[in-house]
Amino acid sequence: MEEVISFKGILLILKRRLVTLIMAVLICTSTVMLITYVFVIPKYSSEIDLVLGFSSESGHETLEREMDQLNFNITMLDTYDNLLNSPAVLAEVSADLEGGDYSIKKLQDMVSMSREEKSQIFTIEVIDSSPENAKQIVEKVVSVFQTKVQELLGSNQKISIIAPATVNSKAISPNAVLNMISGVIFGLLTGISLILFTEFMDKRVKNENFISSTLGYANLGVVSTINLRELSVRENRK
Template structure:
């Protein structure tokens, strides 16, 4: 993924990431409050090697080097049982040497002869007492036992306390600010990781950017999501100044510049989708109205002979229609219905047949479309989903090409890819993709979500269109 992909992920999941960051900080803060406070007390011991008064400089240097080498071994003696048992006896502590060893640690800074013994305890006074007792008993064990020469000669090693432990006045742990920050950073990391994983595993189409990863065909337009679509599916007619209506006009403009087969007198398109409930029928109906607003002659055909919707959306009688024309029971001019005052004519699906694919792929369908191509500027066919049945692919061979509708947040990339392959398999031409149900906010939002169409006059003077019906086969 590129940098912009990661930015989109952060933009899309920023609320979730922020919530985990705050939750992580709160968890770190709460853990710090519940944890019992502890105190640290440290004593520092200086290790040296005895030398005579007349010692030469070389002997002094050798003694210092010996002391530096010795402290690396002495540091392990600090929390040994031989030292800690004495500390327990001196202070009358109610614990074993192994338990006390968990409270005592020792360290030696590099290239020094200083040993720092640190004690951690919940009682600040006891921490200081244990640290000082550890220093005293450690010096006695090393000098008088471990490094004691034979006979009465004094030990060459000398250990002196140069910094006794003082009673600490502030807690060493928990560090509430640090724990809160670490908790927030951990929550942030988990949130970002989960967001990236969620995006990688999510195969749904969310934006036009996702379309580009599936096909190189152009994105003809984007339609924003509208929760009231079922109440007013024909938004171009019901509310011409609505931003969604303007989206269909933008789609209309892009459709007019599609490079198609110029041998035909009109442009005909099969509009379909990969799966159901992706908005293909409402898109087809609104696009037909938008095209008719320009004065173009438009034929809208309900080619979904399995679950027809156009007659319901357009408010026309759908009992007789396409199927009756294809089986020869009715003439095209008798069943095609003019809609409104514009040059928009609707051909309902008619009765649902038992063999939709055979009817749509028949010679009768081809002859009917040829006659419509002569009478209309645009022919739009609403067809069933490609992955469910072959109807759309069959009828697309008689048109200028197919247009796929993909719903943001619903259509999956493998489904869209399968639909594209289904068209390629029979040699049909995919002209472009329309993305529907785009969110109005966020990184995947469509531009018209914040655009208000503010025309001071109606989009088109519909009274200028003649009222008499258009007869198929005659010029409008």
């Protein structure tokens, strides 16, 4: 006959093994935080905000033509994203950077572009293990990118910087708070699983209900325990 434990029974088991559960949480959380602060290399980001405009040749653009140019610029941002991560830009950046192994492949993993929908403003971001290097690299990337846009896509494409790069000393990864929460949750799950597994594998007789419900035998009686003090008191009464 299979043993069925109710939710209340599980809570009682966890309460009885509370020390084991706390130890599992502490061990898992400590391990995760040790990995976070000792073995994981922190990453820093630096970014530059830019706006895409256009140069008017006549200086007397109509509103309709300006709207057409605006829509064209927005659709061009996808092209700019591809150009930004292409060897045409990153090969020159890699050649100009000193003091580190910045191959084209590595730069492609470090450099990214983001933008809001239907907006001419976009952001170029670089992530590196050094906040100073991240700032230096993003400035170099933007400089080369602006030049390549003029060379490859025409002089009417105008990209202006609206927010320059800064040194961000706060690491974006690893996220210590998130990792700590993950460690606590993992510790709880590990502890609960370990406690329940141990409890289910333990076939010792814990109470009289175990005999009838689990083993299927009739309960004929209970042998009570008595300590030495009670035994001596009874002996003295005789």
